Structure formats: structure tokens, C-alpha cells
Amino acid sequence: MNVITMHDFDRKFIETILSLAEEKDNSTENNPIFSNKVLATLFFEPSTRTKLSFQTAASRLGMQYIDFLTEMSSLKKGESFTDTIKVVAGYADVLVIRHPNEGAAKLASVICNKPIINAGDGSNQHPTQTFLDLYTIKKSQGRLNDLYIAMSGDLKYGRTVHSLATALAYFGARLYFIAPEHLQMPKEILDYLDKKGIKYSLHNRIEDVIDKVDILYCTRIQKERFVDIQDFVKIKDIFVLKPEMLKNVKPNLRIMHPLPRINEITTDVDKTEYAQYFEQAHNGVPVRMALLEYVMTH
Amino acid sequence: MFVDEIKTGTVIDHITAGKGKKVYDILGIGENYPYKVALVMNVPSKTREKKDILKIEDVFLSDVQINLISLVAKDATINIIEDSQVKEKKKAILPNKIVGVGKCANVNCITNFESAAENHFDKESSKYKCLYCERLFSPEDLVK
Numbered sequence: 240m241n242v243i244t245m246h247d248f249d250r251k252f253i254e255t256i257l258s259l260a261e262e263k264d265n266s267t268e269n270n271p272i273f274s275n276k277v278l279a280t281l282f283f284e285p286s287t288r289t290k291l292s293f294q295t296a297a298s299r300l301g302m303q304y305i306d307f308l309t310e311m312s313s314l315k316k317g318e319s320f321t322d323t324i325k326v327v328a329g330y331a332d333v334l335v336i337r338h339p340n341e342g343a344a345k346l347a348s349v350i351c352n353k354p355i356i357n358a359g360d361g362s363n364q365h366p367t368q369t370f371l372d373l374y375t376i377k378k379s380q381g382r383l384n385d386l387y388i389a390m391s392g393d394l395k396y397g398r399t400v401h402s403l404a405t406a407l408a409y410f411g412a413r414l415y416f417i418a419p420e421h422l423q424m425p426k427e428i429l430d431y432l433d434k435k436g437i438k439y440s441l442h443n444r445i446e447d448v449i450d451k452v453d454i455l456y457c458t459r460i461q462k463e464r465f466v467d468i469q470d471f472v473k474i475k476d477i478f479v480l481k482p483e484m485l486k487n488v489k490p491n492l493r494i495m496h497p498l499p500r501i502n503e504i505t506t507d508v509d510k511t512e513y514a515q516y517f518e519q520a521h522n523g524v525p526v527r528m529a530l531l532e533y534v535m536t537h
Numbered sequence: 538m539f540v541d542e543i544k545t546g547t548v549i550d551h552i553t554a555g556k557g558k559k560v561y562d563i564l565g566i567g568e569n570y571p572y573k574v575a576l577v578m579n580v581p582s583k584t585r586e587k588k589d590i591l592k593i594e595d596v597f598l599s600d601v602q603i604n605l606i607s608l609v610a611k612d613a614t615i616n617i618i619e620d621s622q623v624k625e626k627k628k629a630i631l632p633n634k635i636v637g638v639g640k641c642a643n644v645n646c647i648t649n650f651e652s653a654a655e656n657h658f659d660k661e662s663s664k665y666k667c668l669y670c671e672r673l674f675s676p677e678d679l680v681k
Contacts, residue, residue, distance in 0.1 A: 244671060319651055320647070321653040321654070341646050341672070342646050342669025346654050346669055362645070
């Protein structure tokens with residue numbers, strides 16, 4: 240089994256993984272059920288949380304892991320992605336791949352017969368982040384159904400919000416998308432939500448919706464997405480979350496962020512009861528343990 | 538201008554003027570193609586101002602090939618010629634799946650970087666979804 244895109248999973252599967260993750264989260268002991276198995280992490284783009292949490296998850300399941308380092312590899316000699324995958328598939332039992340090109344993980348799943356887990360493919364999908372986001376939402380709100388969820392920042396290129404919006408369609412969420420016009424949620428995702436009958440609206444200020452929502456999911460706006468740097472300078476402070484914006488929010492509001500954060504949430508928000516982004520990052524371990532266990536056994 | 542009639546083969550008629558070369562390309566007709574081919578462009582037409590026509594001698598196109606034509610010339614008529622007569626007329630319809638033909642219009646799609654990746658698009662209503670990058674494209678986008 241592979242984990243490539245949230246489009247491959249239904250609500251039942253998502254709930255199965257979240258239950259398994261809860262079991263892992265509640266267990267204080269390591270669970271070395273795969274002591275003879277090897278995980279390969281192949282990150283063709285930088286990563287801190289995703290890679291380390293996969294390696295931690297593998298260790299807790301008793302797996303060994305091998306790590307492909309692009310700067311020390313035959314990529315430097317011009318080896319193709321396809322050849323690299325075919326070679327590593329001979330060494331490992333499961334491959335976790337992050338790549339700057341959309342569709343890379345899917346291609347890997349077509350050319351090799353080992354389970355592939357997509358850890359981010361360009362601006363397309365980041366499904367394991369979505370499982371941990373859903374897990375975090377469920378843990379904080381006690382449910383996934385019928386929540387009011389806002390996403391802010393770079394919604395066009397941010398793969399985490401694409402995967403999350405796709406998955407939330409299964410749970411009848413009311414969605415609010417807050418972004419500069421040219422970084423709004425792509426039409427493909429909006430069309431998909433329309434097809435699923437999900438209600439959403441587009442906004443350009445966090446203040447317009449923050450008092451209504453249960454979850455505010457912030458993402459980073461990247462300077463390199465702007466043709467004119469002056470456009471970036473103009474909007475960069477509009478999408479910054481500050482403590483004074485939290486005066487009238489719902490008590491159950493939780494603020495999430497896939498991290499790394501640059502300046503889109505000021506550090507004094509960290510002290511508030513609403514900040515949940517560090518716990519969110521920690522949830523990556525039980526969720527990825529659950530996903531690894533599932534793909535190794537199905 | 539005069540182009541010989543063909544006794545046996547295929548005449549692709551009513552190609553939108555200027556799209557004849559695209560039909561030629563999508564059928565994989567290249568410099569080593571072994572059959573006689575005539576591409577006539579900007580021919581006067583009764584139903585429109587002008588059209589292109591492609592004639593291929595001794596070749597009957599498969600249904601897969603015929604449907605590929607719809608990506609670039611949706612109004613084309615495919616005439617099957619036997620004994621110098623039109624034996625059958627066919628219309629190209631958009632295929633449910635396109636494999637190994639076309640190019641993903643997403644410049645960052647992995648299929649545009651890896652020669653081992655075979656293009657694969659699945660039809661979703663009137664658009665095509667790339668199996669790899671999951672983006673949706675109009676048929677014309679895949680054969681630009």
C-alpha cells in the first residue's frame with residue numbers, strides 16, 4: 240500500500256489511521272514490531288519535522304532507517320530520480336519521499352513495488368501532514384465533524400492546505416480561505432469542494448473570520464512567490480497573527496501551523512492557550528507510526 | 538492545387554484550418570513514416586471558410602488513434618476509403634484515458650523531468666487529470 244494523495248483515502252480509512260495514532264500516542268512504551276525492517280528517507284528538499292518524525296516513528300517501531308542525502312549522492316553525478324528510487328527500493332522495505340516536483344511520489348509508486356509514502360511533492364500534496372493535522376484537530380476539538388476552519392497565507396503553493404482542504408471535505412467543515420488574491424486556493428481544490436457540497440468563502444484579512452472559527456491554520460507567505468518585491472512588502476504584515484487579534488475569539492479556538500514559522504505568528508502568541516503548533520509538530524510521531532504500521536501490514 | 542485521391546486508406550476531413558499539422562504530429566507521422574501522406578491546408582470549405590485535410594494511403598487508424606485526433610481537431614471527420622469509395626465515416630471522441638501521448642502542461646510535473654515517466658491522463662468531465670501531479674487540463678493544453 241502507498242500513501243500518495245488524500246484523494247486516495249475515504250473517511251473510514253482516515254478514521255482508522257487516527258484511531259491507530261491515538262493508540263500509539265497513549266502508549267508510553269516503544270513497540271518494536273518491525274525489528275527486521277528498514278525505512279529509507281529520501282528528501283530531495285530540506286525538512287526538519289517530517290524527516291525527523293518519520294525517523295523517530297521508525298525507531299519506536301523497532302525499524303532501522305537509512306537516509307539519502309542529496310548533496311552526498313549520485314544525483315551530483317546526474318543520476319535520475321527514477322534510477323535512484325529503483326536502487327534504494329532494493330535496500331529498504333518502505334520509502335518516504337519528498338521532492339520538489341509534483342507527482343514524484345506517484346512516479347516512485349509506479350516504478351517500484353515497495354510501499355511509498357509521499358512526504359511532499361512540489362506544491363501538490365503532503366498527506367502525512369494532513370493526517371497529523373486532522374489528528375491534532377480531533378484531539379483539541381473532540382471531533383472532526385462540522386467545524387469552522389480557516390486557512391491563511393500562501394494557499395496557492397502550500398501543499399499542506401491542499402491536502403487538508405481535500406480531507407476536511409469528508410467531515411462537512413465550513414472553510415474560510417484567507418490569502419492575497421494571487422495566492423488563493425487553486426481552482427482544482429475549489430471545484431473539488433463544490434463537487435462535495437462543502438461551503439467555503441474567500442477573504443483577504445484574518446480579522447474578518449477569526450472570531451467565528453474553531454481552527455485557524457496559518458501558513459507561510461514566501462517572498463519568492465512575488466514577481467514584484469514591493470507587492471510582498473505591502474501584504475506581508477497583513478497576514479501576521481498577533482495577540483490583540485485574539486480578544487474576541489471562541490474559547491475553543493486553536494491556532495495551527497505546519498512550521499517553520501517566519502513571522503506570520505508573533506512569538507507572543509505562543510504563550511496563549513490558543514497556540515497549538517508545537518503540539519501539532521509532536522503529533523507527527525504517533526501519526527507516522529500509525530501510517531508506517533498500516534502500510535507495512537496492508 | 539491538386540492532390541491525388543487515394544484508393545485505400547484514411548482521409549481526415551474538416552480539420553480546423555491550421556490544426557492539420559497537430560493531427561499529423563499526434564498520429565506520430567514523422568520523417569521515417571513508411572506510408573504516403575498528404576497534408577493540405579487552408580482548403581475552401583462549404584461549412585466554414587477553410588479547413589485542413591490529411592490523407593494517409595494504405596492505413597486504417599485504430600479507434601485509439603482516431604480518438605486522439607479529438608484532442609486537436611474535435612470536429613474532424615475520419616473517412617475510411619476502400620476501392621476509392623468512402624466505406625465509413627467516423628467521428629473522433631475524447632478518450633477516457635490518454636497514455637504515452639501529449640505532455641503535462643504543468644512545467645513542474647515530474648513527467649517533464651524524468652524520461653522514464655510515461656504520460657497518463659484520465660478524463661474528468663471535459664478535462665484531463667494528470668495521474669502524477671493531479672492537475673486538470675483542457676485537451677488542447679496537453680498537445681501544445
